[in-house]
Each structure stands twice: as structure tokens, then as C-alpha cells.
Amino acid sequence: MHLTDHEKAMLDGAEGAAVQQAMSLLCRYSKALGAERLVETNNVCGGSVGSLPNRRKVFGDTDDFDAIFSLMNLDSDEPLEIPRVKTMAYKLIEAGDPDYFDQQRVSERAQELIGKNAAFCDRIGIQRCNTCTPYQVGNIPTFGEHLAWMESSAIVYANSVIGARGNVEGAQSTAAAMLTARIPYWGLHIPENRHGTHLFEVECEVDDMMHWGLMGYYIGEVVQEESPVVAGLSHQPSLRKVKHFGAAAATSGGVEMYHLVGMTPEAPTLEAALGRKQPVETYVFGRKEMQTAYDHLNCATDPNVDFIMLGCPHASIEQVGIVANLLEGKRISENTQLWMFTPKALKAHADRMGYTKTIEGAGGYLMSDSCPALSRVYPEGVKVAATDSCKQAHYLPATLGFDTWFGTVEDCVQAAIDGRWSGRLQ
């Protein structure tokens, strides 16, 4: 593997033990991948995982965030002093929302840890966006920019919708990238690896956000790690629709890059999307396939819904506005809770627009910073949940054991008002 003189100096310890460990980790990771060199990056999204409940089980009840970061983010048994990061760095989901600790039932100890993790992030220079959608709150990459991002739903958006370049990274590779401004030059960083491989010809109307989610969920399961090309679309999608499409495809499979012919930047034509090659396989996506995905996601049988979860990935301001509009003058059932999640910066905008007042006036909550599946926050006594997100519908049964309904945002809000699920595929 080729290292520049600067990279060799980092590996030899010229910039301290933490940077040395970060470079050593990147070298071992590159060898595992078979990467020949590193590439510079100044855009890293990752995290400091020291406050997440399922990570804390293995390192005991310590408050030493340098030591936790050394072990969990840099794979070092020895506690290292973590210096200020070299790149623009953005934090993903946190363990709770400080404005809703009571509703989320976050323990006092967990609240304290969230505060200490925040102080650690501030000291080393990680922006506390606390969202799975950094591209909604100030980190919109440029075309061709090399990224080191975690969060499968975010990287598939950045690659496909924007044309930035990156692979799905993990907590350790993003931490190493923050400290070295490097990531392995492999996979989707390399232009010739970015073409589509499998073609889907759409033969039904795909317009509602639910349609986009179901199409993503179906396609992801079929192609797994490959890159799909979607042709024959009749409606230009907005941010929320491609956000849900990519998140679903990265959940049922491992899609990190897709092309929508005539709509995404590396797919001006079908030929360009496929890199002037023949597709490995060609498939049809029609009503039958949409129904299959819908049936896979709806595992619940009891129509009495306890919990409506909206905003996975974190909702756009358009989505918050739609929900506020649906709840105008309505009241959520006493038997049901509605929690919607959006980044904190968009929450401030929702406050200004009166959306928060409308949603909370109807009995719902507009939360930030967290997510039921990752932060393990949810109302007491939930057995049956409903969501408009394929990704959340996939993970809720496995992570929190909820029977889960999936449908449109209108189905979900109606279920919140009625306390009963009555959604169906339309």
C-alpha cells in the first residue's frame, strides 16, 4: 500500500499517539479491503458512541470519554488523549432529546452521560447535529467530494442524489478519518465503480412517499450490495421521497449507490447510468412487486395502535408541515402516542412556522436528536406501533419487539386520531 510522506509521519507518531492509532487502523482497514492508497477527505459524519445504551454494556460505567473513544472508536485498549479533529466533523444520533427527557424516559444517569458526551464532542470539534440526515442541516456535500460518512441512509443519499463519493463507513473508520483527514480510496470513491449494474423498469405509478419507500425496500432485497438503475419513472421525486427510497434500499439490502434515469446526476441517460455496459439482470417493478414489499413490512395483526413513529430518517421540513396540516383542529386518541423526529435546526424552523404548536396542540410530540430503534426511547407499554418508514418498520420488531404496521403518512396520522389502524395499499 502506498502512503505519502505525511501519512507515514502520522503512522510513525509525529502527531501523537491518537493520530498514530488512527493511521494504523486505516492501514489495517485498507489491507483488509485491498485498497492501494488513501484519499483526502474534509467531510466526516460519525459519532462518539459513549452515551448509546447498547454500547455501554461492555465498558462499564465510566465517564472517561477519551478512554471510551479510544476503545470503541479507535480500537485501542490503551486510553489515549484525543486531540482536536482535523476535518469538518458531524455527529449522528444521540441517546435522547434534552427537551423531551421526561417523555422519552431517559434516566438521570443517561442524561448526565449525554451532557458529558456533548462536552467531549465540543472539546474535540465534532458538530453536534445529532441527526441521521446531516444533508438536511448544513452539510450538503458538493458533486465529487470525497466523504467518510456512517449511516447507510445518508451515504446512499450523498452518493446517488448529490454525486458525492463515499462508502458506508463505521464508527472506527470515521473516527480515524476525523483525526487524519484520510479514508481508503476504494469502492465508490473510484469513478469506474459507480455505474449501475441491475436495471429495474417501472411499470406502475410511483409518486406517494410510500410508493418510493416500497420500491426501495423491494429493490434492495433483490440487488443486496449491487447498484440498481431505475428507469421509466413518471414523477420527479422531492427530497423526502428519495430519502425514503434510499433508506429502504439500504435496509433490506446494502445499496450504497443507485441511479434514477434522467433525475440523478450520474444518470443523464440509461447508457450513462450503466457505464455503457449491459445490465447484469433486468427486472420489472409493478403493482405485484409493490404489494410483496408491503406484505413483508406489515407484521402486525392487532389494529389497536399504541405508538405512531414518524421521521425515519429524520423528517424534512416539508414532512413536518404535512403532518401539522393533517393534525390541524384534530385530537390524537388517548390510547395512542404520536412522536415525530426532525433535526434540531428544522425543529426551530417548525417552531417559527407554527407546526410544532399544531402537532403538540393535537397531543403529539416533535422531537430531535434521537430515534426509537437506536436510542431505545419509546412510550411505556407499547405493543403495537405504526410508521410511514420502511426502515423503521423493518427494525422495530427486531430491536424493540413491537408488532408494526406500515403505511402512508395519512394512514399513520389517521391511526393516531382513531387509535386504530385502517391503512391499506392504494
Added chain:
Amino acid sequence: MNDRITLKGRSVVEGVAEGEAFVTSQTISGFGGIDPMTGTITERRHEKVGQSFAGKVLVFRGAKGSSGWASNFQTARLAGAGPVAVIFNELTTKMALGAVVMRVPAMTDLDQDPLEVIQDGDWVKVDADNGTVEITRKAGD
């Protein structure tokens, strides 16, 4: 009896370890797919749901799902519930990073499909320093 097969492949993480094989032709999800405290597969529709790879040689197709894959398998190592070695078919960033932080010998690109050759319960020695996998059939097979 003592039917031995040796495969050759590419070393992903160096080292030598041996143990009983835990084989699945399916991919494994880290987040929402395993209980890292016990090494048990928890994904609802997985063929190995309810079974643990702790202390075994994990032979599988590859990684899928959330970017928390490496963190979940790192947690399994720290909890003493990780595999002693891994052999996989599909290389992704999740798989490569996960193999590094599991700190166990790892190999891929074997000259025969390990999912066809290796069966549950076979004794497998992974020598990632020399790029070989030695399989001894389970007694009685």
C-alpha cells in the same frame, strides 16, 4: 474419518486460530441482527435465528444492513461472545472494518466456495498468516 481439505485464499486480517464451524449461506446484519452480548442471531427471518457463533469459526456470505456492523461485532468481542476466526465471500467496507475490530484471523476469496465445502460442526483451522484454511470433517460424517 480424518478427511482433511485445505483451501487457499486471501488474508484479510492476519493470525492463526481454530474451532468448530458455524456456517450460514446468508448475510448477517450487525445492528438489529445479532445480540452482541451472546453472539446469537436475532433477525426474524434468518436461517440461524436463535443460534450463537460465540467461540466458533464464523463462515458466512458477508455483512449487511446498518453502518453499526463493526461496532456490534466489536462489542461481541469485548463481551467474549465473538467468533475465533471468520471466513466470508462478499467483501464490503462493513465486512472489512468489522474483521479488523474483531481482531481475529479473517480470510476471503477462497479457491473453493467455503459455503459449499464447510459444514456446521467441522473443525476449521484458519491460518491467515499463510493464506490457508484446513477443514477436518466432524467425526461420524
